[in-house]
Amino acid sequence: DIQMTQSPSSLSASVGDRVTIICRASQSISSLLNWYQQKPGKAPNLLIYAASSLQSGVPSRFSGSGSGTDFTLTISSLQPEDFGTYYCQQNYNTPYTFGQGTKLEIK
Amino acid sequence: QMQLVQSGPEVKKPGTSVKVSCKTSGFTFSNSAVQWVRQARGQRLEWIGWIVVGSGGTNYAQKFQRRVTIARDMSTGTAYMELSTLRSEDTAVYYCATGVTSFRSWGQGTLVTVSS
Numbered sequence: 751d752i753q754m755t756q757s758p759s760s761l762s763a764s765v766g767d768r769v770t771i772i773c774r775a776s777q778s779i780s781s782l783l784n785w786y787q788q789k790p791g792k793a794p795n796l797l798i799y800a801a802s803s804l805q806s807g808v809p810s811r812f813s814g815s816g817s818g819t820d821f822t823l824t825i826s827s828l829q830p831e832d833f834g835t836y837y838c839q840q841n842y843n844t845p846y847t848f849g850q851g852t853k854l855e856i857k
Numbered sequence: 858q859m860q861l862v863q864s865g866p867e868v869k870k871p872g873t874s875v876k877v878s879c880k881t882s883g884f885t886f887s888n889s890a891v892q893w894v895r896q897a898r899g900q901r902l903e904w905i906g907w908i909v910v911g912s913g914g915t916n917y918a919q920k921f922q923r924r925v926t927i928a929r930d931m932s933t934g935t936a937y938m939e940l941s942t943l944r945s946e947d948t949a950v951y952y953c954a955t956g957v958t959s960f961r962s963w964g965q966g967t968l969v970t971v972s973s
Contacts (some may be wrong), residue, residue: 784959786902793952793963794902805961837902841958845918846892846904 752776752840756849764857769825771852773838778818782842785814785823788851789834797836798823830856859883861953861964868970874941877967879953881934887911890957891936893927895949896966905951908936943971 753776763769773783781801786794796805798814801821811826825832833856838849864878879891893905906917908927915927926939936953951967954960 782958786960793954793966794960795963796956796959796961799959805959839902839960844904844916845920848902848904850901 751845752779752842752847754838754840754847754849756836756838756852758852759850760853760855762855762857763828765828765830767828769828769832769854771823771836771838771854773816773821773823773849775819775821775840775842779840779842781817782840783814783816783821784839784841785812786837786839787832787834788837794837828856832856859955859962861955861962863951863953863964863967866968866970868972869943871944871971871973873943874939875943875969876937876939877951877953877969879936879938879964881936881955884955886929886934887931889955891927891929892954892956892960893925893938893951894954894960895951897946897949900949903949905938905940907957910936940969943969945971947971 755774757772783801785798788794797808797812802814813824815822835851835853837851860882862880867875869875890909892907896902908915910929924941929936948971953964955962
């Protein structure tokens with residue numbers, strides 16, 4: 751199985767900050783990487799697919815980049831509603847696997 | 858607007874089975890795929906398997922291969938996930954979601970509690 755590792759596991763940032771979350775795959779997965787945001791008690795919500803494509807309806811302050819084994823999710827200017835846990839997920843092959851999550855708190 | 862509505866919470870005893878339903882609307886069910894994912898409290902998301910609705914073809918994670926069945930009823934637009942031989946470690950929120958390479962719309966989740 752492909753292992754997905756995120757860093758950091760948690761972070762605290764202020765409104766307006768630029769935030770970066772890193773996801774690393776245990777082998778090359780080309781650009782087959784998605785990002786989700788999950789709020790407490792809710793289902794995940796797709797933000798970015800195919801490493802860098804913005805899902806419809808998602809604010810443009812979210813962006814993704816990377817290919818191969820190293821990927822980045824960036825929030826250009828943090829907003830209060832961006833709190834939650836962020837997960838990366840590979841769909842290069844099954845079983846699809848997720849990172850352990852990055853919990854983002856607003857200072 | 859895509860909607861997936863799951864069945865309610867379940868409490869099961871070890872060794873029994875649970876069947877969770879996922880009723881869909883707002884898209885062409887027969888042209889879709891439905892994925893199942895679970896999340897134990899405080900843990901990462903874990904992929905269980907998927908079904909290609911039109912063909913009925915399935916793909917399961919090896920971890921669940923012997924215990925899971927994913928099916929669909931095209932007449933009602935509903936997908937099902939049945940997990941057998943339950944153990945305490947299966948206590949989790951179970952989600953259905955649509956999509957093949959990314960999970961675009963999700964159900965609200967179904968809490969399955971396995972306890973003697």
